[in-house]
């Protein structure tokens with residue numbers, strides 16, 4: 001059995017990934033910056049606990065990934081237009097760097113990272129500048 005950390009565990013993709021990993025017998029460390037009482041209850045009902053962590057903070061990322069065998073990295077601001085562009089770029093860049101660096105620091109050799117289908121050419125409704 002492996003212990004898998006899922007970042008963005010409270011998000012659309014994260015919830016499905018956490019449930020699937022648990023169904024396949026893995027231990028899951030579920031991480032998300034949004035971790036209210038209702039979110040924690042929902043995660044407890046499917047068999048794990050939700051740890052609140054802001055992964056733009058390197059110390060929190062290092063701490064949260066201690067002792068895991070693999071990371072599924074889904075935490076991000078998932079689309080343009082939700083925040084000012086600079087905030088989205090800066091937040092996601094820092095978060096992605098922190099997760100990969102924290103995985104390396106903890107000697108976690110496997111990271112699954114959700115990129116985006118837009119990198120393969122799927123156009124935005126309004127093309128990027």
Ligand SMILES: NC(=O)c1ccc[n+]([C@@H]2O[C@H](COP(=O)([O-])OP(=O)(O)OC[C@H]3O[C@@H](n4cnc5c(N)ncnc54)[C@H](O)[C@@H]3O)[C@@H](O)[C@H]2O)c1
Nearest residue numbers: 008010011012013032033034054055075076078114115116
């Ligand atoms: N849903 C899609 O169709 C799709 C398509 C392509 C790529 N992706 C990528 O997959 C990933 C997940 O997408 P989603 O649709 O589940 O998004 P989502 O917004 O539902 O989930 C993202 C989660 O990340 C969390 N998060 C944000 N900032 C955080 C921080 N600083 N620290 C910790 N957690 C933080 C949010 O609270 C949220 O629960 C994203 O990287 C997104 O870009 C999604």
